[in-house]
Amino acid sequence: MRIMGLDVGSKTVGVAISDPLGFTAQGLEIIAIDEEKNSFGFEQIGDLVKQYQVEKFVIGLPKNMNNTCGPRVEASRAYGDKLEALFHLPIVYQDERLTTVQAERMLVEQADISRQKRKKVIDKLAAQLILQNYLDRSF
Numbered sequence: 001m002r003i004m005g006l007d008v009g010s011k012t013v014g015v016a017i018s019d020p021l022g023f024t025a026q027g028l029e030i031i032a033i034d035e036e037k038n039s040f041g042f043e044q045i046g047d048l049v050k051q052y053q054v055e056k057f058v059i060g061l062p063k064n065m066n067n068t069c070g071p072r073v074e075a076s077r078a079y080g081d082k083l084e085a086l087f088h089l090p091i092v093y094q095d096e097r098l099t100t101v102q103a104e105r106m107l108v109e110q111a112d113i114s115r116q117k118r119k120k121v122i123d124k125l126a127a128q129l130i131l132q133n134y135l136d137r138s139f
Contacts, residue, residue, distance in 0.1 A: 004045075004054045005131025007096065007123050008079045010035045010072075014123030015045070016131045017052050022138070025131035027124035040079065042086055049087055057083055060096030060130040094134045096126070 005025055007014035015028040028048065031041035048054070059080045062072045080091040 001055045002052045003056045003058055003131065003135070004048065004052070005058045005060075005094075005127045005134065006045075006079075007060045007127040007130055008076045009033075009123060010075070012123045013041055013045075013079075014125070014127035015048060016124065016127035017048070017054070018131060018135060022135055025128045025135060027121070027128040030121070030123045035075065040082065042082070045083070046087070049089070054087075054089065056090045056092065057087075058092045058094050058131050058134045059083075060126065061093040062096050065097060092134065094130050094137075096130050096133075 001018075001022060002020060003018040003022060005016035005018075007016075011033060013031045013033055015031060016025045017028050018025055031044050033039055033041045057080065059076055061076055062070075064070055076093070080093065083089070084091050
């Protein structure tokens with residue numbers, strides 16, 4: 001069973017996928033979206049769902065540090081509602097507080113790459129961390 005992890009932003013969606021046994025998460029890609037133009041990358045998500053035979057989505061929930069929900073939480077839930085309606089697969093929300101910060105730190109400390117290059121991979125790594133946190137919690 002493969003699970004897809006998503007880090008939903010206003011301009012991009014980071015995508016990660018689990019291994020078939022659900023032990024590890026690997027970052028796949030970053031999909032450009034545009035909330036204002038109602039362009040959400042669902043066609044690309046659909047291609048990946050078919051390719052990897054995805055059975056569940058895990059979507060990062062960007063709660064505030066005090067555990068309250070802001071506009072980005074609502075946007076992530078709305079994205080999840082659309083995914084569920086399109087693909088009829090279960091949606092699980094995973095608290096993602098600090099995953100982007102963690103991803104940024106990992107890239108700075110371990111990869112030593114420029115800020116511009118980090119921007120190109122950060123959402124994919126954040127999706128991977130969201131999914132891995134879910135997988136670790138599930139077993």
